Amino acid sequence: MPGFFKIGNNKIEFRKEAVSPEIQTENWSKVEAAIQKEKSRIVWLRPMLVAASFLLVAATSVWLFLKHENQNVYLTEVKTVSGEIKRITLPDGSTVVLNANSVLKVPKVWRDNGKRNVWIEGEAYFTVAKKKVSADIFIVHTKDVDIEVLGTKFNVNTRNDQSTVALEEGKVQLAVKDIAPSKAGKKELPVVMKPGEVAVVNKNDVVKLDADSTINMYSGWAHNEFHFNYTSMPEVARLIQDTYGYGVVISDSTLWRVKISGEFRAGNIEDMAKVLEVILKKKITIKDKTLVIGQ
Amino acid sequence: MESRSETEQLRQWWTDTLAGNTEAFNDIHKALFDGLYYYASKLLNDNGLADDAVQELFVKVWTKRTSIGNLEKVKPYFFTVLRRQILNQLRSLKLRELKIKMSIEPDICFSIEEIIVEKETEESLHTKLTALLNELPARQKEAIYLRYYEDMEYKQIAEIMNVNYQSVLNLIQKALNKLRSEQLLALFLSAMFIYKDLGRFE
The missing domain is CATH 1.10.1740.10 (RNA polymerase sigma factor, region 2, helix turn helix motif)
Known part of the structure; x- marks a missing residue:
């Protein structure tokens, strides 16, 4: 019998509709089927358990070895160090601008038809060539997300334990990785991004941002452009470290709390120092791979 | 029970x-x-x-x-x-489903057919009550559901919802107070409200 509560003189309770017995019976038969399967598997496995685990270890080692070999054989790696930016043209005519401290992996052989897979760690700006055949999709793999490209310009950044995808032109589709398969899969929807959108994907959650006017902030580095929008000094320092490989020292520690906004071009560290001198109104010197911002 | x-x-x-x-x-x-x-x-x-x-x-x-x-x-x-x-x-x-904003708290929805008001003198009370129940915060709704729908004890509700005993009491009391204080008070203006259920919290 369900409980009740009172409001005024009114007794209020909940009516529980009976679930039809067929639903219960059917549900049980599915449970039973799964249980029986599990039972028989256990019975079969038990005597084999020790042998199986040995086999598993052996197989895993072989697989890991082969996987390692495969990667070396089939993938070309392009790496950049601090302060280095590389421009790469792929066999299909697509271009990649690889930012500092990043790795791009591309298959050595591109099949004429089929998926074009590339792997990125760090940051890169992609201009993907359009293909006539729809099967020739271009997929950028990061540790968090697979970006399926449908002819487009976009920036990918996998730094800071997350992947940020900023879409300038065209259309991309995101498939988030690292989710345990479950019943929820039924309702899975791939995420399609529109130009001007920025998506941040991390281990625990997915955040979608609409960036519109600030979209250039994400890919500006590829054109030697810098777009600051209330950007904090620690962020600026990280950007300088990533882009030019120069550390930043600030004599006046209160300056760390300053935020800067504005857009400019800086092709090298000297340009950057000149711009910052004007913005911050401080004397800046460069020595030993370090930018020293004076009093 | x-x-x-x-x-x-x-x-x-x-x-x-x-x-x-x-x-x-x-x-x-x-x-x-x-x-x-x-x-x-x-x-x-x-x-x-x-x-x-x-x-x-x-x-x-x-x-x-x-x-x-x-x-x-x-x-x-x-x-x-x-x-x-x-x-x-x-x-x-x-x-x-990035585009669909889903709250992590499960949100219970009561339907009008599920709620029985013993003295259904006023049709509107029934409708109003359903609406009010559904407006409650998700956790209060869930506690109400488990308490009056499943007839669970407070201790069991605490276990299920992974909160302490006192929190369950608070959730249910808040919900009931809300139901009583909202328009229902005005609707049934009567000086003879017997808050029988309140006895459970004392």
């Missing part, structure tokens, strides 16, 4: 289940199915998903029965595990 004999019966079935008896496990399924299915469909808002969830729950409990071991309260245990499973499911749904 889950009667003593029912609790004991369930415990007996669970003991047999631990020994590998599928018949006993089927008995538990029969006894708890309606409640679990209802709760799941309230949390998931979908009967098909609820059916799957209960199925998944029973398969999982069966597979892990040895590590679960003896259970004092079988019914609250199944509710607790089901709730946790659904929360995880909602979380991963949220992860997948």
Whole structure:
């Protein structure tokens, strides 16, 4: 019998509709089927358990070895160090601008038809060539997300334990990785991004941002452009470290709390120092791979 | 109220289940199915998903029965595990459906057919009450649901919702106070309100 509560003189309770017995019976038969399967598997496995685990270890080692070999054989790696930016043209005519401290992996052989897979760690700006055949999709793999490209310009950044995808032109589709398969899969929807959108994907959650006017902030580095929008000094320092490989020292520690906004071009560290001198109104010197911002 | 004999019966079935008896496990399924299915469909808002969830729950409990071991309260245990499973499911749904804003708190929706007002003198009270119940914060709704729909004890609700005893009392009291204080007060302006249910909190 369900409980009740009172409001005024009114007794209020909940009516529980009976679930039809067929639903219960059917549900049980599915449970039973799964249980029986599990039972028989256990019975079969038990005597084999020790042998199986040995086999598993052996197989895993072989697989890991082969996987390692495969990667070396089939993938070309392009790496950049601090302060280095590389421009790469792929066999299909697509271009990649690889930012500092990043790795791009591309298959050595591109099949004429089929998926074009590339792997990125760090940051890169992609201009993907359009293909006539729809099967020739271009997929950028990061540790968090697979970006399926449908002819487009976009920036990918996998730094800071997350992947940020900023879409300038065209259309991309995101498939988030690292989710345990479950019943929820039924309702899975791939995420399609529109130009001007920025998506941040991390281990625990997915955040979608609409960036519109600030979209250039994400890919500006590829054109030697810098777009600051209330950007904090620690962020600026990280950007300088990533882009030019120069550390930043600030004599006046209160300056760390300053935020800067504005857009400019800086092709090298000297340009950057000149711009910052004007913005911050401080004397800046460069020595030993370090930018020293004076009093 | 889950009667003593029912609790004991369930415990007996669970003991047999631990020994590998599928018949006993089927008995538990029969006894708890309606409640679990209802709760799941309230949390998931979908009967098909609820059916799957209960199925998944029973398969999982069966597979892990040895590590679960003896259970004092079988019914609250199944509710607790089901709730946790659904929360995880909602979380991963949220992860997948970026565009759909899903709250991680399950949100229960009461329908007008489910609510019985004993003295249905005023048609509008019924409608109003349903609306008010549905406006309550998700956690208050869930506590109300478990208390008055499933007839759970406060201690069991605390276990299921993974909060302490006092929090359950607070959730339910807040919800009831809200229901009483809102338009209903104006609707049934009467000096003779007997807050019988309040006695439970003293």
